[in-house]
Amino acid sequence: MNVAQTIFDGLALGALYALVAMGLALVFGVMRLINFAQGELITAGAYSLSLTGSLPLIVSILICFIVCVGLALLLDIAFRRLRGADPTTALVATFAVALTLEAVWTIAFGTNGKPADLLSALNTSLTHGSLQLRWVTITMIVGGAALLAATALVLDRTSIGLQMRAAARDFRAARLLGVRTNRVIAFAFAMSGVFAAVVALLYTVQVPDVTPQFGLDITIVALVGAVTGGLDRLWQAAAGGFVIGFANAALGDILPSSQRVYVTTFLFLLVIIVLLVRPDGLFASLRRVNTDRV
Amino acid sequence: MSPEPLLAIESVELGYGRATAVQDASLTVDAGEVVGLIGPNGAGKSTLLLGVMGVVTPRRGSISLNGRSLAGVSTDQRVRDGIGLVPEGRHIFADLTVEENLRLGLVGRAAREGLSEDLEWIYSLFPVVQESRSRAAGLLSGGQQQQLAIARALMGRPRLLLLDEPSLGLSPMMIETVFNALAQISGHGVTAVIVEQRAQITVEFASRTYVLTNGRIVAELTPADAQDTERLIAAYLD
Amino acid sequence: MRLLRNTVPLLGVIAILVVVALIGESTSLATQQDFITALVSVVIVYGLYVFVGNAGVISFGHISFVAVGAFAAGELTIPTEPKHFTLPGLIPLLADHSVSNIASLAIAFAAGAIFALIAGAPLMRLNGIAAGIATFAILEITNNLLSFDTNIGPGATTLSLVPTSTGIFQALLGAILAAVLAFAYQRSRRGRLLRATREDPQAARAMGVNITRERLVAFVLSGGIAGLGGGLLVHQLGSITTNQVFLDLTFITLAMLVVGGSRSLLGATVGAIGVSLIDSFLLTAVNSVHVVFFNLTLPSGSADLGLGALMALMLLWRPRGVTGGRELSLPRLTRLTRRPGSADKRGAA
Numbered sequence: 001m002n003v004a005q006t007i008f009d010g011l012a013l014g015a016l017y018a019l020v021a022m023g024l025a026l027v028f029g030v031m032r033l034i035n036f037a038q039g040e041l042i043t044a045g046a047y048s049l050s051l052t053g054s055l056p057l058i059v060s061i062l063i064c065f066i067v068c069v070g071l072a073l074l075l076d077i078a079f080r081r082l083r084g085a086d087p088t089t090a091l092v093a094t095f096a097v098a099l100t101l102e103a104v105w106t107i108a109f110g111t112n113g114k115p116a117d118l119l120s121a122l123n124t125s126l127t128h129g130s131l132q133l134r135w136v137t138i139t140m141i142v143g144g145a146a147l148l149a150a151t152a153l154v155l156d157r158t159s160i161g162l163q164m165r166a167a168a169r170d171f172r173a174a175r176l177l178g179v180r181t182n183r184v185i186a187f188a189f190a191m192s193g194v195f196a197a198v199v200a201l202l203y204t205v206q207v208p209d210v211t212p213q214f215g216l217d218i219t220i221v222a223l224v225g226a227v228t229g230g231l232d233r234l235w236q237a238a239a240g241g242f243v244i245g246f247a248n249a250a251l252g253d254i255l256p257s258s259q260r261v262y263v264t265t266f267l268f269l270l271v272i273i274v275l276l277v278r279p280d281g282l283f284a285s286l287r288r289v290n291t292d293r294v
Numbered sequence: 295m296s297p298e299p300l301l302a303i304e305s306v307e308l309g310y311g312r313a314t315a316v317q318d319a320s321l322t323v324d325a326g327e328v329v330g331l332i333g334p335n336g337a338g339k340s341t342l343l344l345g346v347m348g349v350v351t352p353r354r355g356s357i358s359l360n361g362r363s364l365a366g367v368s369t370d371q372r373v374r375d376g377i378g379l380v381p382e383g384r385h386i387f388a389d390l391t392v393e394e395n396l397r398l399g400l401v402g403r404a405a406r407e408g409l410s411e412d413l414e415w416i417y418s419l420f421p422v423v424q425e426s427r428s429r430a431a432g433l434l435s436g437g438q439q440q441q442l443a444i445a446r447a448l449m450g451r452p453r454l455l456l457l458d459e460p461s462l463g464l465s466p467m468m469i470e471t472v473f474n475a476l477a478q479i480s481g482h483g484v485t486a487v488i489v490e491q492r493a494q495i496t497v498e499f500a501s502r503t504y505v506l507t508n509g510r511i512v513a514e515l516t517p518a519d520a521q522d523t524e525r526l527i528a529a530y531l532d
Numbered sequence: 533m534r535l536l537r538n539t540v541p542l543l544g545v546i547a548i549l550v551v552v553a554l555i556g557e558s559t560s561l562a563t564q565q566d567f568i569t570a571l572v573s574v575v576i577v578y579g580l581y582v583f584v585g586n587a588g589v590i591s592f593g594h595i596s597f598v599a600v601g602a603f604a605a606g607e608l609t610i611p612t613e614p615k616h617f618t619l620p621g622l623i624p625l626l627a628d629h630s631v632s633n634i635a636s637l638a639i640a641f642a643a644g645a646i647f648a649l650i651a652g653a654p655l656m657r658l659n660g661i662a663a664g665i666a667t668f669a670i671l672e673i674t675n676n677l678l679s680f681d682t683n684i685g686p687g688a689t690t691l692s693l694v695p696t697s698t699g700i701f702q703a704l705l706g707a708i709l710a711a712v713l714a715f716a717y718q719r720s721r722r723g724r725l726l727r728a729t730r731e732d733p734q735a736a737r738a739m740g741v742n743i744t745r746e747r748l749v750a751f752v753l754s755g756g757i758a759g760l761g762g763g764l765l766v767h768q769l770g771s772i773t774t775n776q777v778f779l780d781l782t783f784i785t786l787a788m789l790v791v792g793g794s795r796s797l798l799g800a801t802v803g804a805i806g807v808s809l810i811d812s813f814l815l816t817a818v819n820s821v822h823v824v825f826f827n828l829t830l831p832s833g834s835a836d837l838g839l840g841a842l843m844a845l846m847l848l849w850r851p852r853g854v855t856g857g858r859e860l861s862l863p864r865l866t867r868l869t870r871r872p873g874s875a876d877k878r879g880a881a
Contacts, residue, residue: 034661078844078848081848081851082847082848082851085851087590087660087661088584088786088790088794089790089794089847089851089853090851091590091664092783092786092787092790092843092847093843093844093847093848093851095783095786095787096787096840096841096843096844096847097840097844098840099783099839099840099843100836100837100841100843100844101840102836102840103834103835103836103837103840104837106836106837107834107837159397159400159401162397162398163398163401165387165389165390166387166390169387169389170385170387172385173381173385173386173387174398175349175369175370176347176349176369176373176379176385177373177401177402177446177447177450178370178372178373178401178402178450179370179398179401179402180370223665224665224668224669227662227664227665228665231661262677262680264672264675264676265672265673265676265677268669268672268673268676269669269673271665271666271669272654272666272669272670275658275662275665275666275669276654276655276658279658279659279662280662
């Protein structure tokens with residue numbers, strides 16, 4: 001049935017964008033930096049999957065994670081200079097790095113797509129009555145949810161997670177308590193690398209052709225979602241990413257075919273409306289605490 | 295006569311960019327003492343504390359802990375070496391619970407041993423902190439937050455506790471509670487430096503109080519001077 | 533004397549523009565296009581600068597004004613007969629009229645300004661990242677509509693048959709005009725008020741400054757200048773597609789401004805010209821270029837790599853931009869004319 005189909009597609013795409021949004025929010029939280037290069041981590045992971053296609057699956061996946069986290073830590077080092085810089089400058093700088101990396105992929109791999117169909121078995125469908133559900137969709141939803149749950153555990157239960165949350169609220173105060181800020185920031189980057197690897201894995205099943213622009217396109221949409229949700233709180237940002245992914249899929253199905261080219265317009269009109277009505281984010285102040293504003 | 299002072303600040307100049315907050319300050323703090331630092335707003339008191347914490351680097355002069363210079367030592371290392379700061383305005387993490395705030399205080403602790411005894415002691419100092427353990431810290435009143443801030447700093451088992459304006463925004467009753475706790479903390483062997491705008495209570499409480507005006511130390515007062523209003527005013531208006 | 537000293541920043545910038553134009557005139561025809569591109573880029577960057585530099589709020593949407601200006605100027609200068617044939621869906625306002633070159637540039641300015649007024653009015657009270665995303669939404673919407681709506685444009689195809697009237701001279705005049713407008717605004721009372729809100733919004737509000745309104749004024753002016761840039765652009769290329777006025781141009785314009793220094797007219801100028809010329813050089817080198825003793829042929833994609841790497845390094849090294857937010861000033865002149873006791877307002881906007 002069409003509605004159920006739409007809902008599942010929406011959930012899957014939403015989960016994907018939620019993960020990317022979360023990666024962005026993690027780094028933003030500890031560094032106040034919008035990392036446009038986050039998408040390049042995803043592309044790098046996707047290319048590594050493509051290149052290691054002949055190796056056993058587990059090895060391929062492991063290498064993907066190593067590549068993503070490794071590149072993320074390199075970005076951490078590269079962006080050290082941007083700490084405390086003007087937000088606009090920082091943003092343009094990360095965008096420049098993203099474009100530079102994109103150019104590197106272009107030179108190295110060309111502009112034609114590279115196949116990365118590892119988990120292509122997941123492209124088969126599970127039929128239940130009139131509902132046709134691809135395994136990949138289910139995997140995306142379950143995988144995304146699992147990763148988000150794992151993140152929640154890390155943030156709530158571990159010391160480093162607590163330090164990250166504190167640093168995101170009040171960096172200076174955290175530092176004065178003895179929090180090793182370099183370590184916390186590096187950890188945030190590493191986590192965003194893990195997210196990127198998972199996204200690369202899930203997305204290449206859906207879209208097996210890896211192109212250089214792969215990552216940046218996802219990042220921009222996820223960023224819009226994250227800001228709409230509320231970039232300064234992890235779960236709000238993830239929810240925002242989810243909503244924009246869901247809306248993107250849903251609008252594509254809901255709009256009559258003549259209007260389907262205008263999905264973008266409708267989507268961004270919604271974004272503007274949300275930002276005007278709730279500039280701090282769609283989900284802001286759902287849990288308002290008396291902040292010690294000094 | 296005790297050996298070296300726990301904290302020695304010698305001819306230190308501190309500033310931000312082109313501005314200079316502390317022109318030339320020298321002071322010493324011996325182990326076990328409570329030393330006060332008073333002065334008008336903008337005199338440079340907070341900056342001096344930030345210099346001790348390593349957030350602001352001195353342009354001139356030196357800061358030493360137990361005779362060892364702190365130059366080049368990172369902030370987090372200084373905390374592990376035993377310096378704790380209760381910042382101006384408390385800066386507790388409002389969305390985190392009281393308990394999480396305390397756990398953060400552990401980050402700067404050099405060794406885990408003695409933790410349960412310390413916790414017991416801290417709870418006895420500040421019962422309200424124990425009672426509100428699972429509440430969001432932002433829901434506490436100003437006075438309670440101040441107690442939490444001190445408790446949090448104590449979790450790191452500091453040898454030297456720096457307090458930046460602990461009486462700020464508190465009612466007289468609350469101030470008394472806080473200073474009583476500070477007396478007990480001092481009695482426990484923790485050295486303390488208290489930065490305050492409230493001259494009288496500080497001069498009465500501390501064993502010695504420095505006066506910082508326009509970035510310079512202009513006087514050193516003792517509790518005997520607490521009632522000498524003229525001397526206090528003269529020190530401020532130097 | 534004082535008037536001269538006050539306008540030195542503007543005169544200096546105009547001098548730079550004139551020098552660029554003169555160099556461009558004297559080079560080969562192929563290279564001349566690069567210099568025209570540089571001057572047109574200057575206009576577009578000025579458009580962005582008037583808002584970002586004065587309001588301190590980021591905008592990712594300015595290229596939508598460039599797009600509106602480009603398409604408006606382009607469509608209205610195509611002769612009506614071929615236009616009815618190539619763009620049959622156009623509304624009568626656009627289809628039945630054909631205007632002169634100068635008129636099209638004026639219309640481009642107006643179109644950009646009006647669009648900025650309509651789109652900007654609701655958005656001016658947003659700050660920081662929200663403003664950035666909202667303006668980005670404007671960019672996406674404009675691009676989407678222009679790419680598919682055949683009532684207002686060619687839809688998914690290229691708009692062509694536009695007269696190529698932008699040579700060095702027209703580009704230079706456009707750049708000077710834009711510079712004068714930008715400078716006049718930033719020195720005007722309104723401009724100074726807006727800059728004040730950048731430093732301390734609360735104090736400004738307390739003094740009765742209506743931040744939203746002042747921002748809108750800057751936004752409309754910047755939209756007009758950006759629209760003018762679009763008009764100049766379409767007359768340089770003789771054609772335009774929606775892709776040419778979308779993400780790539782947005783990034784490079786922003787980068788030009790930030791690398792040069794987003795707080796001063798000089799910064800915008802230096803950034804635009806510098807980055808544009810380097811970009812042109814790299815693009816040419818992808819084919820082949822003669823560098824001193826040897827031929828340099830870079831693989832495809834290198835232009836982006838070089839430019840991106842340059843931007844990144846530049847920003848990581850000098851986050852405040854090359855000029856650090858300072859305008860041009862003549863130290864000796866100010867010392868000669870300064871009366872004892874008066875403050876030296878060097879570097880003030």
